[in-house]
Amino acid sequence: MTIMRIGRAELRVLDLEESIKYYTNIIGLEVVGRSQGRAYLKAWDEYDHHSLVLQEADSPGLDHFGFKVRSETDLEYYERKIEQFGCTTKRISKGTRLAEGEAIRVTLPTGHQMELYHDIQQTGKKTGTLNPHPWPDEVRGIAPHxxxxxxxxxxxxxxxxxxxxxxxxxxxxxxxxxxxxxxxxxxxxxxxxxxxxxxxxxxxxxxxxxxxxxxxxxxxxxxxxxxxxxxxxxxxxxxxxxxxxxxxxxxxxxxxxxxxxxxxxxxxxxxxxxxxxxxxxxxxxxxxxxxxxxxxxxxxxxxx
Amino acid sequence: MTIMRIGRAELRVLDLEESIKYYTNIIGLEVVGRSQGRAYLKAWDEYDHHSLVLQEADSPGLDHFGFKVRSETDLEYYERKIEQFGCTTKRISKGTRLAEGEAIRVTLPTGHQMELYHDIQQTGKKTGTLNPHPWPDEVRGIAPHxxxxxxxxxxxxxxxxxxxxxxxxxxxxxxxxxxxxxxxxxxxxxxxxxxxxxxxxxxxxxxxxxxxxxxxxxxxxxxxxxxxxxxxxxxxxxxxxxxxxxxxxxxxxxxxxxxxxxxxxxxxxxxxxxxxxxxxxxxxxxxxxxxxxxxxxxxxxxxx
Amino acid sequence: MTIMRIGRAELRVLDLEESIKYYTNIIGLEVVGRSQGRAYLKAWDEYDHHSLVLQEADSPGLDHFGFKVRSETDLEYYERKIEQFGCTTKRISKGTRLAEGEAIRVTLPTGHQMELYHDIQQTGKKTGTLNPHPWPDEVRGIAPHxxxxxxxxxxxxxxxxxxxxxxxxxxxxxxxxxxxxxxxxxxxxxxxxxxxxxxxxxxxxxxxxxxxxxxxxxxxxxxxxxxxxxxxxxxxxxxxxxxxxxxxxxxxxxxxxxxxxxxxxxxxxxxxxxxxxxxxxxxxxxxxxxxxxxxxxxxxxxxx
Amino acid sequence: MTIMRIGRAELRVLDLEESIKYYTNIIGLEVVGRSQGRAYLKAWDEYDHHSLVLQEADSPGLDHFGFKVRSETDLEYYERKIEQFGCTTKRISKGTRLAEGEAIRVTLPTGHQMELYHDIQQTGKKTGTLNPHPWPDEVRGIAPHxxxxxxxxxxxxxxxxxxxxxxxxxxxxxxxxxxxxxxxxxxxxxxxxxxxxxxxxxxxxxxxxxxxxxxxxxxxxxxxxxxxxxxxxxxxxxxxxxxxxxxxxxxxxxxxxxxxxxxxxxxxxxxxxxxxxxxxxxxxxxxxxxxxxxxxxxxxxxxx
CATH class of the missing domain: 3.10.180.10 (2,3-Dihydroxybiphenyl 1,2-Dioxygenase, domain 1)
Structure with a gap:
């Protein structure tokens, strides 16, 4: 059973357009989609559809972060483990956010919202997976991996x-x-x-x-x-x-x-x-x- | 079930003393033990007792390399998996080499000798695990991690x-x-x-x-x-x-x-x-x- | 009396447009002027109008390189010294190339053409000289200083x-x-x-x-x-x-x-x-x- | 006429032995001589006998710094220029400090003591000047050039x-x-x-x-x-x-x-x-x- 990594974070931002400028020009992420007051971004070295979601809101902070698990079976396994631990989980349905499938949401003992998920479109990197160059043509800003x-x-x-x-x-x-x-x-x-x-x-x-x-x-x-x-x-x-x-x-x-x-x-x-x-x-x-x-x-x- | 990493390699070398000089002064490893024509070395950033074994021999090459698994249960699990795959395994008994417990040895389809093991003394790093500095006092040579x-x-x-x-x-x-x-x-x-x-x-x-x-x-x-x-x-x-x-x-x-x-x-x-x-x-x-x-x-x- | 530095080189290139693409996109120089089959380029960290001249020609190589001296007096001083050494000099008149004043040209004992000059427009850097940032907004390619x-x-x-x-x-x-x-x-x-x-x-x-x-x-x-x-x-x-x-x-x-x-x-x-x-x-x-x-x-x- | 560089600084230190430890082990300079309550040190990449002098004193600070000029003629030239500027100079005789010849000392308008000098033993670097390696065998500490x-x-x-x-x-x-x-x-x-x-x-x-x-x-x-x-x-x-x-x-x-x-x-x-x-x-x-x-x-x- 495998938790692979923190795969996404959704941040609350005060001004979506200004935040998009910052996260694209300064941080150097790429906007991969927009929907319902949210912008979806990814770093150039990530395979999944997005890793950062910006949500316009009245106050800044973290809406939630998510861990990607290796399979749907893992999702069920950890759902049980979390409930056994004494935390309540709920299923977030496919389509709640762009390119994501079903997820499990849990409130942590510290009050933070966390999701576990497996299903997200894997859109790949610009360098591709066939005889790739180590870098894409263009990177901007801090250009994190x-x-x-x-x-x-x-x-x-x-x-x-x-x-x-x-x-x-x-x-x-x-x-x-x-x-x-x-x-x-x-x-x-x-x-x-x-x-x-x-x-x-x-x-x-x-x-x-x-x-x-x-x-x-x-x-x-x-x-x-x-x-x-x-x-x-x-x-x-x-x-x-x-x-x-x-x-x-x-x-x-x-x-x-x-x-x-x-x-x-x-x-x-x-x-x-x-x-x-x-x-x-x-x-x-x-x-x-x-x-x-x-x-x-x-x-x-x-x-x- | 978890294979953690390549944890050791045993190299055949022609002249043990000359090789020890090279692997300590140039590469910058530390000799942690010697026994029966073998020298045991580790890099400064490894917890286990050793990661490189030098064995004096008539020709250079690789005696074997080893993957460390997470538990003794994993060892048995992979022993079965290997045999199901069609390779023969044998148990290497504790004490065959310094600071190592029992291991499983297998001949790969390419003829190489590989071991799986869990048991090796974990002697730690000089920086310790309490309020550590990022580097030890002294490193020599290439000083790999x-x-x-x-x-x-x-x-x-x-x-x-x-x-x-x-x-x-x-x-x-x-x-x-x-x-x-x-x-x-x-x-x-x-x-x-x-x-x-x-x-x-x-x-x-x-x-x-x-x-x-x-x-x-x-x-x-x-x-x-x-x-x-x-x-x-x-x-x-x-x-x-x-x-x-x-x-x-x-x-x-x-x-x-x-x-x-x-x-x-x-x-x-x-x-x-x-x-x-x-x-x-x-x-x-x-x-x-x-x-x-x-x-x-x-x-x-x-x-x- | 002061020779300050190699200040320019004029290269012969086979295809001017292709060369400009290379020296701007790959090397990352900036084209600062074009005239009479020549392109003038500079690096981002140079004050003078240009340091590289590309001249379309039938064969590649070096047309000439030039040392910038500190003053017109230096120019005369070195003109005499060169002639005393036994090399012939000739004056290149102002306007022969873009943004350059008079220069002295000499054939070196090795047959290369060298110029000494003082007079060249000092067009400055994009970072300016008042409260400058260390880098300009945009650099491209290798972006040498x-x-x-x-x-x-x-x-x-x-x-x-x-x-x-x-x-x-x-x-x-x-x-x-x-x-x-x-x-x-x-x-x-x-x-x-x-x-x-x-x-x-x-x-x-x-x-x-x-x-x-x-x-x-x-x-x-x-x-x-x-x-x-x-x-x-x-x-x-x-x-x-x-x-x-x-x-x-x-x-x-x-x-x-x-x-x-x-x-x-x-x-x-x-x-x-x-x-x-x-x-x-x-x-x-x-x-x-x-x-x-x-x-x-x-x-x-x-x-x- | 040529001022070449700041060639030395003499610092007042409270405890000479402790300071030597610091400047050798931490900074990584080498002690090249000691005499009359002073220690003389150099960095590994300097040709002259020393660049730093430590002088035991009751309060820390700068005893003086010195600019090395290209020749004895330069020394006389700048001596005159300094007096014309309105500062008083005095000659420091050879042998006042180790390995140094005569120098000119001047009190700057800011009250600091500065020396101009040409004569100092050029003891060279450990890498030598014949087919040198880029680095000496051993460097310690910060090891500045x-x-x-x-x-x-x-x-x-x-x-x-x-x-x-x-x-x-x-x-x-x-x-x-x-x-x-x-x-x-x-x-x-x-x-x-x-x-x-x-x-x-x-x-x-x-x-x-x-x-x-x-x-x-x-x-x-x-x-x-x-x-x-x-x-x-x-x-x-x-x-x-x-x-x-x-x-x-x-x-x-x-x-x-x-x-x-x-x-x-x-x-x-x-x-x-x-x-x-x-x-x-x-x-x-x-x-x-x-x-x-x-x-x-x-x-x-x-x-x-």
Whole structure:
């Protein structure tokens, strides 16, 4: 039974047209469809129809994120597992959103909406699958390879971690513990896909989005992203640096609605037999901002 | 049921002491144990006791490689699957090699020896798992993160691919087909771990090793590797370039016994639902050496 | 008295329109003017009106290259020095080419045409000189910062070196000597500008061009250049590697007329008090192709 | 007449042994001599005997910096020019410091001590000048190529700029002006060597050091430097970012005495005919920290 990856996120944005401009020109995604107040976008290196949905709304934030499972059987399997865990699921019917089939929606212990799905049109990449070049002809902006992960806040990090590791059987790469070892205040989890994380939680208000992250190739692309954001006056919150947690290179910035984005490169590979790395809360700034070693106020407070 | 990764390779080398010098000073692995004419080495970013075994022998080549499975149950499961496929297995008893438990050995349709195993001491990394720094204090040489994959040659690439995708249930990321589409002359396969390949085959003599590859971080590390190899007169066969197949950045060179090594960075992420990329044989040079687009004689002929 | 830099090169090309496409779309220069069968181009990071002139002609090669001096007084000074050295000069009148003032033309001991000039319109960069962004809005192709150097062939490398170091008072960073130390077969020279070379000569037929080089930022840009060239089927002669001579990272390829181009990053800084590095002819392959350490046939033979 | 480069800086440090450890293990310089409470160090890619002198003292700061001129005649020439400008010079006799000959010392309009010198032993690099490898066998720490520049503070930036451009005939690459265009509050100047700056001034208290900068190769080396500093608990003030001024990539941190250091890569090339780039004071944060666009308090206040 296989959860493959975080496959999509649906963000609430205040002004759809302005957001489309940002996500296409600055981030460099491609609009693949529009319908009923939503825009559907994908990164150039993704096979599925879309990975990002923008939904015009009164307040920014995350409508939901979704994990793609390997088969319809997996969908049923995890539906049962989730209910056994004690969460309620409901079926989202085919056609609710463009190019998607049926999905299962669940409210997480942290109040976030998550979907599991298998059925989505696989429209492929411009490079094709026959004697492909490594890059498409044209890329724009930051030009990430893919949607990489979302980081959310919630009150009960321990329980939501149990949900993912027990009901969804995914893996915890790192955790942040209070000094007395009693409470978990940070949790980074990944499906069996080698990634450092697909989904992460930091203690904070329930049902909030901290950031949605896009994968770029190299530390040079992080610099290029920072230069481009500065060039076009996109507010950068965290300038290029390394996380000790996940070991990745990173930059944080905001979309026009105030949703935080990350451009992210590097990071280690993970396997099911790798131990969970533990951080103690006193080292959290070191873990998140390895070079600065001090927390950034807005990084804790600005949530959508 | 889970095959996690290629976890080890045992290479035959002509002069053990000279080989240890090369694999520690040039490649930058660490010797973690010696026993009965064998040296055991690991890369700095691996948790398990070792990933490379050097065995003094009369001729170079690959003694065997091994895939680590997630549990002892998986071991039994794949043992049955392999036998159902029609290959003979035998149990390798605990203690045959240092720090390893029981393993299953099988002769592949291409004549290579492969093992499946779960039990190996997990000795960890110098950075530890509590508030770790991203790097250890000291790294030497090319300093790869891990053993990444082996590429082997064999006559029947189609059957050995069937073995891996059916009996071991791993995935084919890319294949090279003859122009008439009848025969498979190249096959790149990976476990469910996001890697572009753990194991690959190119049509050629049975039971031969083409190369063993080590993962480095960046294209800069490929340059650093090339500079270091030139600095210490290690013969470089393929200077820094990109593969279109796997999209990785690469350099090839030879260990003192003539076993080909690769230092490898980048490459795309893979998932079970990704289609297999197809190369036609007329584009094989383009696929392997994206910038040169011509085959290199020795690259086809030098096998161990 | 100051020679500042190689400021322009005029290349003969077989098909002007095709060449313009190549130098704008692939190299990423900008056409700044056309006149009388010539196209004038510049790189995005150059202040002067143009650095490359394309001249339609029956055979490829170098019409001339030019060194920019600091003032008109310098022009007269070097005119005298050149004549004292024994070369004949002639004045090229203002208006011979677009945006250029008067220049001095001299036939080098190797038969090449060189000009010295001061007067050229300084049209600036798109980033401007008031609170500039580091990059312009749009760059295309390889997008080099500037024309960097030309390498020419000639029979008498020693004399042409004396011409540059004595008459033009520029500096020799490196030289290649025959094993007996009698003859100079390679010479790399730079004005007082920190560059590793503005002009270089390798023993060979007189009056021939080996290559014209463009400066890119990083080793990553060398990879990007290689990928782009492969993407658009431009023949790459030398895939990404390092020179030991000048220490630069490099790739060589050909324009549509067969003129060799180089994209070049890195290299050391030079000063007037730095000793000349000496290479012995037996190490020439090591000096030029640090990783390969073998000469490439075409690299010696393909001249325009 | 030629000023070649900033060739040395002498820093006051509180604890000589601790400082030597820092400048050798962390920065990666080599101690080349010790004498009379001073330690002499050089970077691996410098030919002269030393570029950094550490002097044990009661307070940190800059004892002096020195520009190397091309000949003894140049020394006399600039001695006269400096006196004509209205500054007093005195001769520092040979043997005052190790491996140095006679020098001219002058008190700048900003109160800093500067020396001009030609005579210093040229002890060469470990790579030698005959068929050299691009790198020495061993480098440690950040391993910069050279001392690159110093940035100082002073009240009268305009006058000290006139001193350098008129008396020393060097060039101003960039300047920061008050909004009314009346006062100069920043000035970046370089000798004729292609560098973006050898010496810079920012308005502030006289006779103070803002930072001494070391040149590294690439943006990756800036990351490596940041990782290393964090690894060994060296306080980083400014994490990896880009300057718009000079366009360089950078990181700032402190030596054990509180002297600010910079590791610096990239930056544009300069020539005598390049216009001076102008910044208006309201854009100073954008100019210095291109990604952050906000000034950092300590960056203004921490001076030694």
């Amino acid at each position: 893919r949607l990489d992960h979302v980081l959310l806040t919630g009150d009960d990090v321990k329980t939501v971690t149990r949900f993912f590791t027990e009901a969804l059987e995914i893996f915890q790469s790192e955790k942040i513990m209070t000094l007395d070892g009693e409470d978990m205040v940070g949790s980074f989890m990944h499906a069996q896909n080698g990634k450092a994380h697909d989904i992460a939680f930091i203690k904070g208000p329930d049902a909030k989005l901290h950031h949605a992250a896009f994968k770029v190739e190299h530390w040079y692309d992080v610099l290029k992203a920072a230069d481009l954001l500065s060039r076009y006056d996109v507010p950068i919150e965290v300038t290029p640096t390394r996380h000790a947690i996940t070991r990745a290179e990173t930059i944080y910035f905001f979309d026009p609605s105030g949703n935080r984005n990350e451009a992210y490169s590097g990071g280690y590979i993970t396997y099911p037999d790798f131990p969970t790395i533990t951080w103690t809360e006193d080292k959290i700034a070191h873990g998140i901002f390895y070079h600065r070693k001090e927390m950034i106020d807005s990084f804790v407070k600005a949530l959508t | 891990r053993l990444d994959h082996v590429l082997l040659t064999g006559d029947d690439v189609k059957t050995v691919t069937r073995f891996f995708t059916e009996a071991l249930e791993i995935f084919q990321s890319e294949k090279i087909m003859t122009l008439d589409g009848e025969d498979m002359v190249g096959s790149f396969m990976h476990a469910q771990n996001g890697k572009a390949h753990d194991i690959a085959f190119i049509k050629g003599p049975d039971a031969k090793l083409h190369h063993a590859a080590f993962k480095v971080e960046h294209w800069y590390d490929v340059l650093k590797a090339a500079d270091l190899l030139s600095r210490y007169d290690v013969p470089i066969e393929v200077t820094p370039t990109r593969h279109a197949i796997t999209r990785a950045e690469t350099i090839y060179f030879f260990d003192p016994s003539g076993n080909r090594n690769e230092a490898y960075s980048g490459g795309y992420i893979t998932y079970p639902d990704f289609p297999t990329i197809t190369w036609t044989e007329d584009k094989i040079a383009h696929g392997i050496f994206y910038h040169r687009k011509e085959m290199i004689d020795s690259f086809v002929k030098a096998l161990t | 500037r024309l960097d150097h030309v390498l020419l062939t000639g029979d008498d490398v020693k004399t042409v070196t004396r011409f540059f170091t004595e008459a033009l008072e520029i500096f020799q960073s490196e030289k290649i000597m025959t094993l007996d130390g009698e003859d100079m077969v390679g010479s790399f020279m730079h004005a007082q500008n920190g560059k590793a070379h503005d002009i270089a000569f390798i023993k060979g037929p007189d009056a021939k061009l080996h290559h014209a080089a463009f400066k890119v930022e990083h080793w990553y840009d060398v990879l990007k250049a290689a990928d782009l060239l492969s993407r658009y089927d431009v023949p790459i002669e030398v895939t990404p590697t390092r020179h030991a001579i000048t220490r630069a990272e490099t790739i060589y390829f050909f324009d549509p007329s067969g003129n060799r181009n180089e994209a070049y990053s890195g290299g050391y800084i030079t000063y007037p008090d730095f000793p000349t590095i000496t290479w012995t002819e037996d190490k020439i392959a090591h000096g030029i192709f640090y990783h390969r350490k073998e000469m490439i046939d075409s690299f010696v033979k393909a001249l325009t | 050279r001392l690159d520049h110093v940035l100082l503070t002073g009240d009268d930036v305009k006058t000290v700029t006139r001193f350098f451009t008129e008396a020393l005939e060097i060039f101003q690459s960039e300047k920061i002006m008050t909004l009314d265009g009346e006062d100069m509050v920043g000035s970046f100047m370089h000798a004729q060597n292609g560098k973006a700056h050898d010496i810079a001034f920012i308005k502030g208290p006289d006779a103070k050091l803002h930072h001494a900068a070391f040149k590294v190769e690439h943006w990756y080396d800036v990351l490596k430097a940041a990782d290393l500093l964090s690894r060994y608990d060296v306080p980083i003030e400014v994490t990896p970012t880009r300057h718009a001024i000079t366009r360089a990539e950078t990181i700032y941190f402190f030596d054990p005495s509180g002297n600010r250091n910079e590791a610096y890569s990239g930056g544009y090339i300069t020539y005598p005919d390049f216009p001076t780039i102008t910044w208006t004071e309201d854009k100073i944060a954008h100019g210095i920290f291109y990604h952050r666009k906000e000034m950092i308090d300590s960056f203004v206040k921490a001076l030694t």
